[in-house]
Amino acid sequence: MKAKPRSVSIASGKGGTGKTTLTANLGVALGALGKKVIILDGDLAMANLSIVMGLTKCETNFFDVLSGKADVNEALYTNYGIKVLPCGFRFEDVHDALSKVKRERVEEVINELLRQTEFLLIDAPAGIQDTTIISIAAAREMIPVCNPTYTSLVDAYKIVRLANVLGSWTRGMVANRTGKAADLSTEEIEQFMGRTLGAMPVLADIPEDPKVQEAERDGVPVVVYEPECEASVAINELAKLVAGEADLPYVPYEEPAIRETTSRLIRALTGRSV
Numbered sequence: 001m002k003a004k005p006r007s008v009s010i011a012s013g014k015g016g017t018g019k020t021t022l023t024a025n026l027g028v029a030l031g032a033l034g035k036k037v038i039i040l041d042g043d044l045a046m047a048n049l050s051i052v053m054g055l056t057k058c059e060t061n062f063f064d065v066l067s068g069k070a071d072v073n074e075a076l077y078t079n080y081g082i083k084v085l086p087c088g089f090r091f092e093d094v095h096d097a098l099s100k101v102k103r104e105r106v107e108e109v110i111n112e113l114l115r116q117t118e119f120l121l122i123d124a125p126a127g128i129q130d131t132t133i134i135s136i137a138a139a140r141e142m143i144p145v146c147n148p149t150y151t152s153l154v155d156a157y158k159i160v161r162l163a164n165v166l167g168s169w170t171r172g173m174v175a176n177r178t179g180k181a182a183d184l185s186t187e188e189i190e191q192f193m194g195r196t197l198g199a200m201p202v203l204a205d206i207p208e209d210p211k212v213q214e215a216e217r218d219g220v221p222v223v224v225y226e227p228e229c230e231a232s233v234a235i236n237e238l239a240k241l242v243a244g245e246a247d248l249p250y251v252p253y254e255e256p257a258i259r260e261t262t263s264r265l266i267r268a269l270t271g272r273s274v
């Protein structure tokens with residue numbers, strides 16, 4: 001039987017926690033495990049997923065697809081074993097597209113992507129703007145990324161609550177850029193999140209690692225650039241966990257994803273249930 005597609009948004013309340021880095025590298029790591037993966041740049045205004053993926057010349061992008069100027073397949077680029085739907089950055093497009101994003105077209109695009117892949121990872125923009133809501137609502141699962149500070153945890157709490165409202169499921173979170181003396185430990189993060197949200201395990205603790213920025217400068221995902229560095233090891237472990245290949249309590253939803261995705265988007269954007 002064909003595996004059911006999994007859609008996962010990577011989100012945070014606060015900007016700069018490492019969402020784009022994680023989307024790209026978790027995607028590549030899942031690809032290396034033999035999974036079919038598409039990563040989508042949902043950060044329409046600040047689009048930079050393609051840069052982390054080493055794609056500098058993407059003639060066609062998500063804006064063209066949303067506006068109906070291009071088909072999904074014309075905007076999918078393959079690099080490092082996975083497909084990327086980049087967003088590009090053109091001032092006139094940002095203004096135009098953001099004001100005219102059509103719910104029906106977003107649904108069509110997401111459904112087409114889910115037909116083609118096992119994993120769809122969506123790099124969500126920070127905050128709780130429309131594009132964040134769309135990115136989170138479009139996926140059945142959400143992985144919040146926090147940094148090991150109290151303010152970042154409070155922001156992660158907010159984004160988990162938002163995901164709950166949108167019907168997106170969060171099994172656990174990722175703590176990124178950890179390891180400084182004053183940082184909260186994994187236990188402290190789990191205690192804090194547990195007090196406010198019930199149980200919220202830390203699925204991965206990714207240390208601050210200079211290789212991440214070196215790799216970014218070269219336009220190569222760090223899991224390819226330096227597979228043995230601490231950050232890559234942690235991301236590869238996370239990929240095994242997310243793929244369900246490790247003995248960890250990450251239980252994906254069982255029902256078909258596509259119809260549900262559509263319903264959640266409609267609920268999120270219109271308040272109507274279908």
Ligand SMILES: Nc1ncnc2c1ncn2[C@@H]1O[C@H](COP(=O)(O)OP(=O)(O)OP(=O)(O)O)[C@@H](O)[C@H]1O
Nearest residue numbers: 015016017018019020021126177207208209212213
């Ligand atoms: N574990 C890490 N160690 C060192 N640097 C990191 C790590 N994770 C991310 N970074 C760096 O932090 C910066 C911000 O990361 P990234 O762009 O992925 O965050 P973001 O959450 O997508 O930001 P935004 O909210 O602006 O979209 C980047 O320069 C990235 O290379």
Ligand SMILES: [Mg+2]
Nearest residue numbers: 019020043048
């Ligand atoms: Mg980003």
